[in-house]
Each structure stands twice: as structure tokens, then as C-alpha cells.
Amino acid sequence: MAHHRRTRAEINLKAFKHNLQNLKTALGSKTEIMAVVKADAYGHGALPCAKTAIESGVGYLGAGVIEEGIELRKNGIKDPVLILGGIFADEVADLVHHNLSTILSTSHLAEALSREGKKQGKTVNIHIKIDTGMNRLGVYPEDLLALTEKIGSLPNLKIEALSTHFSSADDEDLSITNQQIELFKKALNKLTNAGIIPSLTHLSNTSAIFRFPESHSKMVRPGLILYGALPSPILNSVVQNFCKNENLKNFEPVMQWKSRIILLKSVQKGQALSYSRKYFTQKDSRIATIPIGYADGLSRRLSNNMEVLVKGKRVPQVGTICMDMSLIDVSEVPDVQMGDEVVIFGKQGEEVIQVEELAQKANTLPYEILCNVGKRVPRIYQN
Ligand SMILES: *Cc1c(COP(=O)(O)O)cnc(C)c1O
Numbered sequence: 012m013a014h015h016r017r018t019r020a021e022i023n024l025k026a027f028k029h030n031l032q033n034l035k036t037a038l039g040s041k042t043e044i045m046a047v048v049k050a051d052a053y054g055h056g057a058l059p060c061a062k063t064a065i066e067s068g069v070g071y072l073g074a075g076v077i078e079e080g081i082e083l084r085k086n087g088i089k090d091p092v093l094i095l096g097g098i099f100a101d102e103v104a105d106l107v108h109h110n111l112s113t114i115l116s117t118s119h120l121a122e123a124l125s126r127e128g129k130k131q132g133k134t135v136n137i138h139i140k141i142d143t144g145m146n147r148l149g150v151y152p153e154d155l156l157a158l159t160e161k162i163g164s165l166p167n168l169k170i171e172a173l174s175t176h177f178s179s180a181d182d183e184d185l186s187i188t189n190q191q192i193e194l195f196k197k198a199l200n201k202l203t204n205a206g207i208i209p210s211l212t213h214l215s216n217t218s219a220i221f222r223f224p225e226s227h228s229k230m231v232r233p234g235l236i237l238y239g240a241l242p243s244p245i246l247n248s249v250v251q252n253f254c255k256n257e258n259l260k261n262f263e264p265v266m267q268w269k270s271r272i273i274l275l276k277s278v279q280k281g282q283a284l285s286y287s288r289k290y291f292t293q294k295d296s297r298i299a300t301i302p303i304g305y306a307d308g309l310s311r312r313l314s315n316n317m318e319v320l321v322k323g324k325r326v327p328q329v330g331t332i333c334m335d336m337s338l339i340d341v342s343e344v345p346d347v348q349m350g351d352e353v354v355i356f357g358k359q360g361e362e363v364i365q366v367e368e369l370a371q372k373a374n375t376l377p378y379e380i381l382c383n384v385g386k387r388v389p390r391i392y393q394n
Contacts, residue, residue, distance in 0.1 A: 017271060017273075017302045018268075018270040018271075018301075018302055018303045018307055018388055019269055019270075019388060019389050019390075020054070020055075020267070020268050020269075020384050020388050020389070021268075021269060021357070021390075021391045021393060022055050022056060022059070022266055022390050022393065023263070023264075023266075023267070023393050024059060024060075024063050024265070024394050025393070026239055026264065026265045027055070027063050027064075027239075027265045028063055028066075028067055029262075029263055030236060030237050030238070030239055030262045030263060030265070031044070031046065031063075031064060031069065031237060032067065033254070033259050033260065034220070034237070035067075035068070036257065036259060037259060038220075038227060038231065041227075041229075042227045042229065042230065042231055043069075043070055043071065043211075043230045043231075044064075044069050044071070044230070044231060044233060045069075045071035045093065045213060045230055045231070045232045045233075046060070046061070046069045046071070046072055046233065046237060047072075047095070047232055047233060047234035047237070048060050048061045048072055048073065048074065048083075049073060049075030049076075049079060049095060049096075049234070050075055050079075050382050051079075052238070053234060053235065053378065053381045053382055054381040054382050054384040055265055055266055055381070055390070056390050056392070057079060057082065057083065058082070058083070058086050058088075059390075059392055060237075061083055061088055062088070064237075065088070070090060070091065071091045071092075071093065072090060072091070072092045072093070073092075073093050073095050073232055073234070074092055074093070074094055075095055075096050076094065076096050077094050077098050077102050077105060077106060077111065077113075079094075080092045080094050080106075081105060081111075084109040084110070084111070091112060091136070092111050092112065093112045093113070093114065093138055094111055094112070094113045094114065096114075096148070097113055097114050097115070097116065097120075098113050100120055100123040103120075103124050103127040104127055106124070106127075106135070107124070107127045107128055107130075107133055107135055108131065110133070112135075112136040112137065112171060113137060114137075114138045114149075114174065115137040115140065116139075116140050116142070116148055116149050116150045116158075117150070117158070118161040118162070121137070121162050121165060121168060122161075122165065124137065124167075124168060125166055125167050128167030129167045133167065134167050134168070135167060135168055135169065136169050136171040136172075137168060137171060138171055138172035138174050138211070138213075139158065139162075139170060139172070139173050139174070139209070140174050140175060140176070141155055141173065141174070141175045141194070141198050143175045143177075143190075143191040143194040143195055143198075144177075144178050144179075144190065144191045144194070145176050145177070145178040146178075149175065149176070152194055152197065152198045155198050155201060156202075159205065159207055163207070170209050171209060171211055172210070172211035172212060172213060172230075173198065173209045173212050174212065174213045174214065175191060175194075175195045175198075176214070176216070177191055177214065177215070177216060177218070177223075178191070180215075180216060180218035180223065180242075181218035181222075181242045181243040181245055181246060182245075185223075188219060188222070188223055188226070189223075192214065192225060195212075195214055199212060210229075211230050212228040212229045212230065213228060213229065213230040213231060213232055214226045214228060214231075215227060215228075215231040215233075216232055216234065216235075217233050217234060217235045217241075217242055218242050218245075218246060220233055221249045221250050221253050222245075222246070222249055235378060236262055237265075238264070238265045238266065238381065239262045239263045239266075240365075240367060240377040240378075240381065241367060241377065242376065242377070242378070244371075250262065264357070264366065266356075266357075266381060266384070267354065267358065268354070268355040268356050268357060268384060268388075269355065270301045270302060270303045270355065271301065271302075271351065271352055271353060272299040272300070272301060272341075272347070272348070272349050272350060273301065273302050273336075273349065274299065274349060275299050275300075275341070275347065275348070276297075276298055276299075277295065277296070277298075278295070278296050278297075278298045279292065279295055280292055280293065283330075284298065284330030284338050285329075285332075285333060285338055286331040286333060289314065289315060289330060289331050296342045297340070297341045297342045297344075298329070298338050298339070298340055298341070299321070299338065299339050299340075299341045299347065299351075299353075300336055300337075300338055301319075301336065301337050301353050302335060303335075303336070303337055303355065304332055304334045304335045304337055305332055305333070306334045306335055306385060307335075307384070307385045307387060308380075308383035308385040308388065309337065309355065310332070310373050310380075310383065311331065311332045313328065313332060313369070313372060313373050314328070314331045314332045315327075315329060315330065315331075316328075316372050317369060317372050317373075319339055319354060319355055319364070320353065320354035320362050320364060321339070321341055321344050321347060321351060321353055321354075321359075322345075322346070322347060323361060323362050324343065324344050324360075324362065325362060325364070326340055326341050326343065339353065356368070356369050356380075366380050366381060
């Protein structure tokens with residue numbers, strides 16, 4: 012199929028590799044990387060990204076749900092995979108069969124995993140998660156020893172790691188994360204004193220990696236930075252300084268989202284554009300239709316509130332974004348033609364639109380913009 016005609020996401024795996032390498036250099040040899048490839052690698056394609064990560068020497072992958080882990084296994088990935096979102100007790104057979112690891116917060120799941128491990132003749136790797144303030148998954152620190160005692164009494168289980176997750180690593184206020192790090196340290200001490208020494212410890216997401224180096228410990232769990240985006244504007248200067256101090260090149264965006272002009276027309280002054288007449292031309296205008304809409308993941312909330320690139324120039328999106336189409340005003344672009352490339356985010360000529368900009372305009376995070384790039388948008392890999 013010719014993917015060149017319409018909307019596509021270009022994925023630069025070289026940039027992905029570069030970002031991984033950058034991070035590795037910065038972390039040094041004491042801290043390993045678990046590459047988080049959940050949600051189809053934040054929309055970039057779980058399999059190509061996982062393979063690239065492994066080629067680059069990453070020894071652990073993070074999936075969101077068990078289906079994602081199984082998908083990796085079915086495509087020949089044999090390296091360790093952690094199911095970050097945990098599993099239901101009725102999913103243990105699949106987990107054990109596919110040699111996946113899971114985070115664990117309850118003795119109920121520990122019992123189910125132990126039984127299944129015994130049945131399949133395997134030892135199951137578990138990553139105990141402690142809840143240090145997210146109040147989502149995890150066991151509270153005061154209940155940790157009761158859980159590990161229970162686990163100790165069960166066969167076919169191995170505590171491979173102790174982990175936690177930060178709620179506020181990209182917040183202005185650093186105190187919450189510092190507190191979480193302290194709680195984690197205390198819990199690890201308790202465990203060590205009880206004679207349990209997990210070979211891995213991991214706490215840090217992207218924001219924590221850059222803002223809380225003391226949280227690195229034995230392994231970190233970067234997601235967004237591998238795709239070359241930043242969780243919040245707070246990270247801008249932090250990451251820039253980080254790269255400067257470590258003598259690293261900047262992290263590079265991996266995805267560019269592009270479309271093409273399918274129709275170009277002259278619209279007279281005072282005409283309403285698209286559904287519900289939310290936009291009127293202020294003058295005689297050149298209006299282009301592009302085949303990208305909210306069914307492709309371009310949020311309708313961005314209607315009349317975003318720009319795209321045409322011939323290296325920023326032009327406004329105009330009128331309500333439809334399911335399959337949107338309109339842009341190209342009046343200010345000379346020599347524009349049907350078939351011309353339109354960049355939603357990415358680079359064109361000297362001009363760049365970052366996914367962070369789109370996120371800010373949509374009042375959301377780069378995570379959501381990337382994850383929402385739809386299934387019907389073909390990913391074109393550039394290597
Ligand atoms: C998604 C996720 C990460 C990665 O977060 P980023 O901010 O993308 O680096 C790390 N840990 C857990 C538990 C996650 O769910």
C-alpha cells in the first residue's frame with residue numbers, strides 16, 4: 012500500500028537509539044535501564060522500539076498490561092518484560108507461560124502466582140511495589156514485611172525487585188518526591204534487615220531521572236524521554252543543563268506527524284468553515300483540506316487553536332476539526348499546491364512544531380498526544 016498519499020507518523024528509530032544512548036551515558040554503568048514500551052511504545056510501535064532497545068543493550072522492558080507483554084513474546088522478544096500495571100489473579104497462567112514478570116502488591120496474587128509457578132514448573136519473578144504516596148498500586152510500607160513473609164513461605168516465587176512510583180516528579184514542589192524516596196529507602200532497609208535483598212530496585216520515571224538523581228538506584232524506568240519528549244515545561248532547562256553538563260547532544264523527537272493537502276480552494280471573505288460555523292474567513296482566503304481528524308487522534312479540542320507547517324511556514328488550523336478531515340488557512344503561503352506536505356508536529360524547513368506545543372494548546376500532556384495517534388495512521392519507520 013502506498014502510505015505516502017495521506018496521513019502518516021514517521022518514526023525515526025535512529026533518534027530513539029540516540030536517546031537511549033544519551034541516557035545510558037548519563038546514567039553510567041551502575042544504573043540499568045528498563046525501556047518502557049507500554050501503550051504501543053507511546054504510539055511509536057512497541058515491537059520496533061523494543062527491538063531497538065534490546066539491540067542497544069537494554070536488558071529490561073516495561074509493558075503496561077499483560078496483552079502487551081504477550082505481544083512482545085509472540086514476536087520473539089525473549090528479554091525480561093515487567094507488566095507495570097500488574098495483573099489479575101486469573102491472568103497468572105498466561106504470565107507464567109510467557110515468562111513475564113509482574114509488579115505485586117498483595118498476598119492474594121502471590122499465592123496465585125506460586126500455585127501456577129509450581130504447576131508449570133517455573134519460578135516467577137515478582138517486583139514488589141510499595142505505595143509511597145501515589146495511592147494507586149502497591150503495598151503500604153507498614154504492610155511490606157507481612158507480604159514478604161507470606162511470599163517467603165510460598166514456593167516458586169522470586170522477589171526480583173523492590174519498586175515504587177512517583178506521583179509528583181514533575182511538580183514545582185520537590186518535597187513530595189523527596190519524601191517518597193525516603194520512604195522507599197526505609198522500606199528497602201527493612202527488607203534488607205529481614206534478610207531479603209532484591210537484585211533490582213527501581214523508582215524513577217523520566218522526570219525523576221533528571222530532577223532526582225538520588226532516585227536512580229539500580230534501575231530506572233524511562234518512557235517519554237526515549238521518545239524525545241518532555242513531561243512538562245519544568246523539565247526544559249533541567250534536561251538542557253543535564254545534557255550540557257554531561258557533554259551530551261540533545262534528546263531528539265522520534266515521531267513526526269504529517270499529512271498532505273488533498274484539496275485546495277479559494278473561499279470568499281465572510282464564509283463559514285466546517286461544522287457549526289465556528290470560524291468565518293476574514294478576507295478572501297486559500298483554504299486547504301487535510302485528511303486528518305479526531306479519528307486519527309487529532310483532538311477536536313484543538314479546533315481553531317493550533318498551527319501546522321506548510322512549505323516551512325506556520326499556518327493556522329481553521330474551523331472545527333472533523334472526524335476524518337481538518338481545514339487550514341494557507342493564504343500566506345506562496346505557491347502552495349495540492350499534495351503538499353503538512354506537518355502537524357515535526358520539522359519542515361527551518362520551522363519546528365513540537366509535540367509539547369500541541370499538548371499545551373490541547374491542555375494536556377505530550378503523553379496523551381502521542382498515545383492518541385490513531386491505529387489507522389500508518390507508522391513509517393526510518394532507520
Ligand atoms: C509509564 C511508566 C513509567 C514511564 O514514565 P515516563 O514519565 O514516560 O518516563 C515508569 N514507571 C511506571 C510504573 C509507569 O507506569
